[in-house]
Amino acid sequence: MNIDYKSEIAALHDETIALRRDIHAHPELGFQEERTAALIEARLKELDIPVRRIAGTGIVGVLKGDKPGNTVMLRCELDALPITEDNDLPFCSKNPGVMHACGHDCHAAITAQIAKILAAHRSELPGTVVFMFQPDEEGAGAMPMIEGGALEDPRPNAILGLHVWSQYPFGKVAMCAGPMNASSYYFKITIHGKDTSGYEPEKGVSPISCAAHVLQAIDTMQAMEFNAVNEPTLITVGMIHAGNYMINIPDACEIQGSIRCLHEDEKRVHERFRALVVDICKSMRCTADVEIECGNTMLSNDEKLFEMGREVVTETLGPDAMLTKGVRGMGGDDLAEFFNEGIPGLYYMVGMGSPEKGTTVQHHNKDFLVDEDILDIALELQLKMAVRFLEEN
Ligand SMILES: [Zn+2]
Ligand SMILES: [Zn+2]
Missing domain, CATH: 3.40.630.10 (Zn peptidases)
Known part of the structure; x- marks a missing residue:
């Protein structure tokens, strides 16, 4: 031309x-x-x-x-x-x-x-x-x-x-x-506990205390479970919401973030993430709903x-x-x-x-x-x- x-x-x-x-x-x-x-x-x-x-x-x-x-x-x-x-x-x-x-x-x-x-x-x-x-x-x-x-x-x-x-x-x-660019999936975890008054926590289950364990477990998983060179994986939390009154323990806590993989085995990461969150929540007497949605591959x-x-x-x-x-x-x-x-x-x-x-x-x-x-x-x-x-x- x-x-x-x-x-x-x-x-x-x-x-x-x-x-x-x-x-x-x-x-x-x-x-x-x-x-x-x-x-x-x-x-x-x-x-x-x-x-x-x-x-x-x-x-x-x-x-x-x-x-x-x-x-x-x-x-x-x-x-x-x-x-x-x-x-x-x-x-x-x-x-x-x-x-x-x-x-x-x-x-x-x-x-x-x-x-x-x-x-x-x-x-x-x-x-x-x-x-x-x-x-x-x-x-x-x-x-x-x-x-x-x-x-x-x-x-x-x-x-x-x-x-x-x-x-x-x-x-x-x-x-x-x-x-060149990682896949990016968005997750939303809803942790279900049981609401109660702050002065009688034993009568409920705190989803906020549970969330603290979930956050730690996510960080440990991404650092320890994937090959640092061949399976670059990044899980970050951008939102966390729970409660509306400082002296009460709420029913639920929501955590949202993204899971990024610069490798093809993203399904394994998503499955492990889901299982980890559910198990941690169970051990803390909570239940969890985990939604993972594709942003881009x-x-x-x-x-x-x-x-x-x-x-x-x-x-x-x-x-x-x-x-x-x-x-x-x-x-x-x-x-x-x-x-x-x-x-x-x-x-x-x-x-x-x-x-x-x-x-x-x-x-x-x-x-x-x-x-x-x-x-x-x-x-x-x-x-x-x-x-x-x-x-x-
Ligand atoms: Zn752009
Ligand atoms: Zn942009």
């Missing part, structure tokens, strides 16, 4: 920034991305790209090139987070309590602009590009997209996903072959796509831009669900952290800031990878 990457991306620069700022100013929570979805939908239709809705606010646009070939899917996310923005920007969130604090506004804008560039090259496009705008990545929006047929008609031969990332230096690109990059991605990054940003060591992490992304449908995929993170610009704040924070200079770079990488895949396959 005859794409002049630098100049075609530069020509759209102001529009890319404006689109990202528009989405940033109007953040919406998972499955409520009505405005954002309508905005994207309208833009794709304007480009003469057929669009369908899935799972309410999910968008799939299919750009069929005039030349025959394979199908590549570019996946991005639409959702924001329940956070009140604490930045001083002219395009700050106008939706109180909701904020694009993960960079999904950037991904959606980048993907829409790639659609624009490729639509202008439709006559020389060797195959099909599917643009997927997914709702509720922060929850578990991938499965409803799959169940709604996002991976059919046409079925992609490869899926590409990127994430701008404040924790890597600006212009560095992190990716590896094989497992483990994300593993395809070897060939990784090699292709490495080539594109090295050509575009130089050999020093590639980070392959230390890029595996216990954080998850439900892009994994699409890969696990048997479609090779590549996920990579584009660093945008620069201390002097204040863009090294962790994602999901109220003062999370994007270095907008990364938009054109990330756009170029993703566009080139899509084109290269179609040209080479």
Whole structure:
């Protein structure tokens, strides 16, 4: 294909920034991305790209090139987070309590602009590009997209996903072959005891005292029962709720958290977790309900796509831009669900952290800031990878 990457991306620069700022100013929570979805939908239709809705606010646009070939899917996310923005920007969130604090506004804008560039090259496009705008990545929006047929008609031969990332230096690109992001399951334990007055504890059973033992047992289990090198496992508790009066012992205590595994034997971890909690509670004269729900499965990059991605990054940003060591992490992304449908995929993170610009704040924070200079770079990488895949396959 005859794409002049630098100049075609530069020509759209102001529009890319404006689109990202528009989405940033109007953040919406998972499955409520009505405005954002309508905005994207309208833009794709304007480009003469057929669009369908899935799972309410999910968008799939299919750009069929005039030349025959394979199908590549570019996946991005639409959702924001329940956070009140604490930045001083002219395009700050106008939706109180909701904020694009993960960079999904950037991904959606980048993907829409790639659609624009490729639509202008439709006559020389060797195959099909599917643009997927997914709702509720922060929850578990991938499965409803799959169940709604996002991976059919046409079925992609490869899926590409990127994430701008404040924790890597600006212009560095992190990716590896094989497992890169851990599976993440959410658990909720309800410990049932028996309520009583604080002055006669012997007449009841304290679920709070029991919870203390459960917490210790969980920490011991994750440190002692899994191979530290080959079975990275992380169990963390983020919420614990019980009682409403300081001199009473309540009936129940709820503990919620996540179980993350960067290995394939996650079922064994979940079963052991469940058994341990139930047994500890029994020994403390309580009973326990344990619910475990999938947030995302483990994300593993395809070897060939990784090699292709490495080539594109090295050509575009130089050999020093590639980070392959230390890029595996216990954080998850439900892009994994699409890969696990048997479609090779590549996920990579584009660093945008620069201390002097204040863009090294962790994602999901109220003062999370994007270095907008990364938009054109990330756009170029993703566009080139899509084109290269179609040209080479
Ligand atoms: Zn996030
Ligand atoms: Zn994210």
